[in-house]
Amino acid sequence: MPRPKSDFDQLHPCDFYTAEELLEPDRMYTVYEIARLLQELDPDAELEAQTEDILLDWAIPWVMTNAADLVIAEPEADDEPGYYGLKTDGE
Structure with a gap:
């Protein structure tokens, strides 16, 4: 229910950070790592599953909003997330 x-x-x-402000141009990140970076955490920081779910609520819209500035790479396996990176010249 909405609140006043x-x-x-x-x-x-x-x-929100722009893609250029958040991501290193020579790195690829999972949405989980992006979620941590948006909260100024280390991309490898250990989080409880519930906390990670909350952070994903911020990361997924961020990826959608910044999609024009990103490139995508397929996951290494079907049960792993894909990777996102900063689009650079020629990509």
Whole structure:
């Protein structure tokens, strides 16, 4: 159920990193690693499954919003995630 804005102590702008600000141009990342980076965590940080699910709620829309600036690589196996990277010249 929607809540009134007055229920919250603080409201923050909904600013996201651009793909260029977040990703290294010579690296490919899973959506799980992107989720961590969006929260300024190490891409290999250990997280509880519930926390990771919450972070994915932010990462998936970020990938969709920044899709024009990304390239995609297939996963190594059917049960693994794909990889996303920063689109560079010629890609």
